[in-house]
Amino acid sequence: MSRAVLYDSTLCVGCRQCEEACSTRWKLPYNEKIAAEEVISSHKLTAIRTHGERFSRKMCMHCQDPACASVCPVGALHRTAEGPVVYEEDRCMGCRYCMAACAFQVPTYEWDARLPKVRKCDMCADRTRSGGVTRCSEACPAGASLTGGRDELIAEARKRIREKPGEYYPRIYGIEEVGGTAVLMLGAVPFEQLGFSKNVPKQALPALTWNALAHVPDVVVMGSVLMGGVYWISHRREEVAKEEGRP
């Protein structure tokens, strides 16, 4: 059963309890100055952003077919069976391709460290793995961040939209985005107005590179045959000359 998080912007009161809980979990410093930073960074893995009266939340979307995991040359990122996309810092060599590839600009880097690592939300994998609830969900006093099964949360989100059509923009962010994510968002207005990028593709991204990579074995086989063949043809004249004893 794939785990998921549903964030409902209409319920969020902007108290930033989720931020603080997350920082505690990662043993990261948290104070007023950090609370005021409305972007995620290597020392703040989730951020509440203000848009006038409304709030939105930024965290890793935990894509079902994550671009970050597909591009990592050493497999330092992978999606677990339960849904969370996790990072193994011992493998990472710091190429930062995951950051370049993520459609949501989620992975962040410890730019100031001499031996840096990538930082990103892991959906509290240690807790969610055994069916638990994320720290941020647990800390939320307004019930704006729920943890649960993805199908149940989608059903719940649909129900909310159906029951209070006036309060919701009738779409769930995360159902189609990059082929589906485990983090789902609800809002009162179109998601562009909540700081989410409009042109995030609807299909899963790893297929795009796979289209090219899948040709590698063919290129190797065809290339060898072609080069060998050309060599055979182009050196034929010399062979003949040699056999006939001509220079």
Add this chain to the structure above:
Amino acid sequence: MIRFRSIFWPAVFALTMAGGAWAAFLRFYYGLGASTHLTDQFPWGLWIGFDVLCGVGLAAGGFTLAAIVHIFNIKTYKPIVRPAILTAFLGYLLVVVALMFDLGRPYRIWHPLIMWNPRSVMFEVGWCVMLYTTVLFLEFLPLVFEKFKLSKAQRILKFFMLPIVILGVILSTLHQSSLGSLFLIMPHKLHPLWYSPLLPVLFYVSAIATGLAMTIFESWHSARAFNRQLEYPLIKRLTRVLAVSIAVYMTMRFLDLYHRGALATLDTPGIERWLFGLETVLMAVPMLMFFRERTRENPTAVYIGVVMFLLGFVTHRLNVSVTGLEASSGVSYVPKWTELAVTLAIVAGGFFIFRLAAKHLPVFGEEEPEEAPTLPVLSGEACQPVLSRGD
């Protein structure tokens, strides 16, 4: 005047290297944040865009000429294979040096050897670059063997040369194109003037043209540096091939832009259309020049054209990897002086080592004559006068 000139270049070189060393210290002591303008929004900059992407492309002459001479058996070009292979070998070594600067944990550069992810383009590029650098080393070894008169080793290596060359061509085909595939995962980030499903093919074809251009470029320079006769009839013929390869590339590029409807974005104001214009002019002008008999007759004109084309190539690679990504990232990236200092030092180091190698190794010498193995060879020593003709 003469004294001034003899001091000027060594002084420039020493300053560049000193700047690079200081920047290297800042990079490895204080980390990437202090030594670059990279951010979470813009994780790749000059070191990836220029040092790695352009570096690999500029070193493409090695496989192009190896294929022309050893596989297609067009012997006319034989005298310029060695300089091309030397350039390529140095080029790849320098790319690895640049990577060591850019990787957050350079000492883990070997990780892809044992930690596999075959779905990753970078995994494939890493393997290909590693294997191809080994191939280039093997292709470069004959120069060393010849210099030290190791004719036995020379003959053994020669026996394996064909599979080595074929392997080199295949590996190059794979990673030259895969460098383009790296950006296939960013359809929403890369500007439509540069994002295309054809990126791998475009990268491959432009790398071939660039390999040829670099060969002309370095022949011209080493002719001056070593007071040698420029292999001009050869260069003239190569210029024709170069003109055609640029034409093939440009045609593909514009057909692709046309079919994707990307040319319509030229109406939108912004820096992108000017960069696109720059890139196009820097490639189209030399192409038209090379198609004219009068240009090909004039070494200076050929040289100017080649430099323009190389700049056009660099502009394209930087547009794909840096400037074309800026608009969507929401930040603007200008390299920090340390990034430039490291890059300049790497380029200067490349020139310096090339000169050193060209001076001491039989780079411009003849290879042993083709008939050598069929001649009655009495002993290893008998070959030596022939083998060392290069010096």
